[in-house]
Amino acid sequence: MSHEGIRFLSKEEQERQERENRRTAALSKEALTPLKVRVLKTEGTGVEIDWEDGHKSQWNFAWLRDACPCATCVEERLNQNRAPGQAKAKPTQLLPLYEPPARPASAQPVGRYALQFNWQDGHSSGIYSWDFLRRHCQCAECKAAAAPTPTTIQ
Numbered sequence: 001m002s003h004e005g006i007r008f009l010s011k012e013e014q015e016r017q018e019r020e021n022r023r024t025a026a027l028s029k030e031a032l033t034p035l036k037v038r039v040l041k042t043e044g045t046g047v048e049i050d051w052e053d054g055h056k057s058q059w060n061f062a063w064l065r066d067a068c069p070c071a072t073c074v075e076e077r078l079n080q081n082r083a084p085g086q087a088k089a090k091p092t093q094l095l096p097l098y099e100p101p102a103r104p105a106s107a108q109p110v111g112r113y114a115l116q117f118n119w120q121d122g123h124s125s126g127i128y129s130w131d132f133l134r135r136h137c138q139c140a141e142c143k144a145a146a147a148p149t150p151t152t153i154q
């Protein structure tokens with residue numbers, strides 16, 4: 001048996017390919033069917049979803065607010081070259097104002113496919129589909145596997 005002709009991908013190439021696959025691959029029905037959705041509004045922490053395929057996802061509210069999928073926010077992020085969930089660059093101030101972390105006043109399901117938040121800042125046009133959420137899972141495992149994004153100091 002000759003292994004000639006088989007090209008081994010470098011680690012970077014493999015990782016790039018895996019990321020690309022993850023971004024574009026169709027997710028299974030089980031991966032997109034939430035068994036349990038917890039919106040931890042009182043705790044102020046974020047959202048947790050247990051999926052039918054056994055995966056447990058989590059997102060904090062600040063991430064969700066900065067990942068708003070409405071047309072206005074998507075366009076703003078594109079213009080500022082920000083990834084979903086990436087916070088806006090804050091203007092440098094001598095005395096930084098305290099900004100309370102994003103939190104929804106309420107949240108409700110949209111049909112059987114999405115979640116909508118009424119943010120305390122008054123914004124509520126984003127519809128967070130299960131597909132969008134699952135693809136942007138912020139659990140430790142998925143985050144470690146995802147492309148490195150610039151970290152922001154909170």
Ligand SMILES: [Zn+2]
Binds near residue numbers: 071072073125
């Ligand atoms: Zn928005």
Ligand SMILES: [Zn+2]
Binds near residue numbers: 056057137139140142
């Ligand atoms: Zn995950």
